[in-house]
Amino acid sequence: MNPGISGLAALMDRYLDGDERAFGLLHAAVTPRLRGLLHKLVRDSATAEDLLQATLLKAHLARDGFVVRGSHADAAVQAWYATIARNLALDHLRAQVRDRKRRADTKDDRDPIAELAADLPSIEEWQVDRETAEEIARRVHSALAELPEGQREIVELHKLAGLSMAEIAERLQIREGAVRVRAHRAYKALARALGPAALIIFFELLRERGAA
Amino acid sequence: MSVNAEALIVGDLRALRRSRGRHFVPALVLSLLIIGGYLTLEGLRPDLWLQPAWQIAAQLAVWLLCLVALPAVGVGLWFPGKPMKLALAIGAVLAALAAAFGPALLDMLPGTGPLSQGPQLDRCVASMIGAGMPLIALGVLSGAFAQRRRAGGGLWVAGGLALMALDAITWHCPSNDLGHNLFSHFAPAGLLLLLAAVAGLVAHRRQRGL
Numbered sequence: 001m002n003p004g005i006s007g008l009a010a011l012m013d014r015y016l017d018g019d020e021r022a023f024g025l026l027h028a029a030v031t032p033r034l035r036g037l038l039h040k041l042v043r044d045s046a047t048a049e050d051l052l053q054a055t056l057l058k059a060h061l062a063r064d065g066f067v068v069r070g071s072h073a074d075a076a077v078q079a080w081y082a083t084i085a086r087n088l089a090l091d092h093l094r095a096q097v098r099d100r101k102r103r104a105d106t107k108d109d110r111d112p113i114a115e116l117a118a119d120l121p122s123i124e125e126w127q128v129d130r131e132t133a134e135e136i137a138r139r140v141h142s143a144l145a146e147l148p149e150g151q152r153e154i155v156e157l158h159k160l161a162g163l164s165m166a167e168i169a170e171r172l173q174i175r176e177g178a179v180r181v182r183a184h185r186a187y188k189a190l191a192r193a194l195g196p197a198a199l200i201i202f203f204e205l206l207r208e209r210g211a212a
Numbered sequence: 213m214s215v216n217a218e219a220l221i222v223g224d225l226r227a228l229r230r231s232r233g234r235h236f237v238p239a240l241v242l243s244l245l246i247i248g249g250y251l252t253l254e255g256l257r258p259d260l261w262l263q264p265a266w267q268i269a270a271q272l273a274v275w276l277l278c279l280v281a282l283p284a285v286g287v288g289l290w291f292p293g294k295p296m297k298l299a300l301a302i303g304a305v306l307a308a309l310a311a312a313f314g315p316a317l318l319d320m321l322p323g324t325g326p327l328s329q330g331p332q333l334d335r336c337v338a339s340m341i342g343a344g345m346p347l348i349a350l351g352v353l354s355g356a357f358a359q360r361r362r363a364g365g366g367l368w369v370a371g372g373l374a375l376m377a378l379d380a381i382t383w384h385c386p387s388n389d390l391g392h393n394l395f396s397h398f399a400p401a402g403l404l405l406l407l408a409a410v411a412g413l414v415a416h417r418r419q420r421g422l
Contacts, residue, residue: 016361018232019291020225027218056217060224064361 009073016063027056030078034085041089051092055085143193151186154179232287232359239354240279243347247380250343257386263314270310271379277304278375286368287359301371308375312382312397316390336385336396344377344404348411357412358419366412374405 008029014022034055038048059081068076144152157163157171165183169176261268281300284290292300309317351357351373357366378401387393 013361014291015225017291017365018225018228018288020222020229022291023221023225024218027221053215053217056221057215060217060221 007074008077009068012066012077016066026077030081031056033078034081037082038085038089041086042092047092051085051088054088055081058088059084140190143190146193147186147189151182151189154182155186155190158183229289232289235354235356236283236287236289239350239356240283242350242354243279243376246343246346246350247376250339250380251383254339254384256383259386260383267310267314270307271382273307274304274311274375274379277307278372278379282368282372282375283356286365286370286372287356288365304371304375308378308398308401312378312401313390313393314388316388316393331395331399334396336381336387336392337400339384340377340381340397340400340404343380344373344400344407347373347376348404348408351408352411352415355415355419357415363413363416366416367409370405370408370412373408374401377401377404 008026011022011026011029015026031052035048035052038051038055039045042048042051062084066077066080070076144155147155153172154168157168158165163171165176165179169179172179263271277300281290282304285292285297285300351369356369357363359365378397381397381400385392385397387396
């Protein structure tokens with residue numbers, strides 16, 4: 001049975017008291033409108049579905065705060081769900097804008113090694129033997145020694161100690177942006193000195209050793 | 213892939229119901245101990261099984277209502293629809309009248325003589341208040357009055373507690389006198405209902421932080 005808009009307040013009341021059957025009916029009544037609203041706002045079915053699920057969960061967690069103001073109790077239920085859905089959709093859209101802006105800002109700041117990795121064969125395909133690995137490691141350490149202190153420190157902390165950019169920034173007491181800039185310059189210099197392939201192999205070997 | 217919010221929420225509501233059930237069962241056991249202790253100490257009426265069958269049936273129905281059905285609605289373990297709730301409320305009042313008065317119920321019809329007894333503080337009134345107060349305290353301490361979002365939910369629990377005391381005194385006192393049953397059984401049950409409702413309202417406000 002779909003109660004439509006009438007009877008929503010009664011269902012909500014029972015749902016708030018813990019009645020799962022009332023929740024099922026309420027869910028059936030409010031989700032079609034919410035799905036439509038979210039789809040209109042984000043214009044993507046999959047995202048709208050994700051946001052719908054998030055709306056229901058957020059409403060459930062905040063259900064103790066639901067109060068009816070005014071005489072239109074059924075409409076208040078719909079308005080409450082719609083407000084949560086709209087806020088989530090707006091947060092999502094804002095995050096999307098921020099993400100696009102950040103990508104545009106850091107377009108030239110990406111890890112060149114990571115970008116190259118996608119186009120290169122895997123570590124198994126390189127079939128690196130022990131002598132080659134040691135030779136590469138020696139060359140990498142030698143190239144690292146050539147780097148300015150500030151850049152070398154960051155590469156060592158990032159790739160050898162396995163710290164994130166944020167953790168490095170915290171440890172060195174500098175801004176994360178500055179860490180990224182220095183890392184970017186260091187990897188560029190290392191790739192120039194060694195060739196990107198040697199650097200990737202070295203880092204893969206490090207990662208394997210870390211995993212082992 | 214998206215999460216299934218409906219399944220998660222239903223799971224949460226079931227967990228809430230299980231948690232209420234875990235509180236309800238010990239409170240029910242304690243209520244039975246209080247009532248059982250009272251009846252053991254005071255003794256059952258000698259004519260308990262000699263009463264009319266319909267009166268015994270009404271008393272058993274009251275036990276079922278006050279121990280299980282009404283508290284289950286009050287604490288949010290059972291969510292009957294409006295018609296069922298109305299039937300429960302009316303059924304509880306009718307069963308209580310039939311259980312408490314028995315054949316004397318017919319004496320309430322117009323044209324009967326004056327009542328043999330008026331309001332007075334006798335042993336039955338004291339017993340009912342004595343047995344009813346621990347039941348109300350149990351209701352408050354177990355959080356039974358604060359389980360529902362609206363304070364009105366506590367009325368079901370209060371009704372259950374008052375009916376427990378009424379049925380207990382009916383199983384103890386052998387009186388079939390209309391005046392005695394009205395003023396020393398039924399009226400104290402009404403008083404207990406009022407006290408339990410007030411205690412439930414206060415407990416609801418305090419325990420839900422309103």
